[in-house]
Amino acid sequence: MKKLGITSLSLALALGLSTLPVMLHAAPNGDAASSSTVPAKKAEKAPVTPNANANVTSPVEKVNINTADAQALSDGLNGVGLKKAEAIVRYREESGLFTDVEQLQEVPGIGPSLIERNRDRMVL
Numbered sequence: 001m002k003k004l005g006i007t008s009l010s011l012a013l014a015l016g017l018s019t020l021p022v023m024l025h026a027a028p029n030g031d032a033a034s035s036s037t038v039p040a041k042k043a044e045k046a047p048v049t050p051n052a053n054a055n056v057t058s059p060v061e062k063v064n065i066n067t068a069d070a071q072a073l074s075d076g077l078n079g080v081g082l083k084k085a086e087a088i089v090r091y092r093e094e095s096g097l098f099t100d101v102e103q104l105q106e107v108p109g110i111g112p113s114l115i116e117r118n119r120d121r122m123v124l
Helices: 002-018 020-026 032-045 048-054 070-076 082-095 101-106 112-121
Strands: none
Touching (some): 070 082, 082 101
């Protein structure tokens, strides 16, 4: 019976001590509370800075649809990729300069919503 008690005690001690390295690794220097608190405070402060600048509007760069090349149209207009920009340039070369922004609707792939979205970015 004594052997059974010693064996049980040894086994319990071994199992208890085997978790010690895991506990030490989880909380280095015994400072678990402060290490989890610091990142939380930083996370709370981080969104404040971008939101403060969100109300500041930057000036919109205008794109001349009669003189801009395909890359400039693609970069300057929202929702216009390189293929649509090339279609605009091709239409302009075949039909002449645009006299009204609404003429862009004649270009395949350009609709009224795209024109409205970019109206403040385009000039003739």
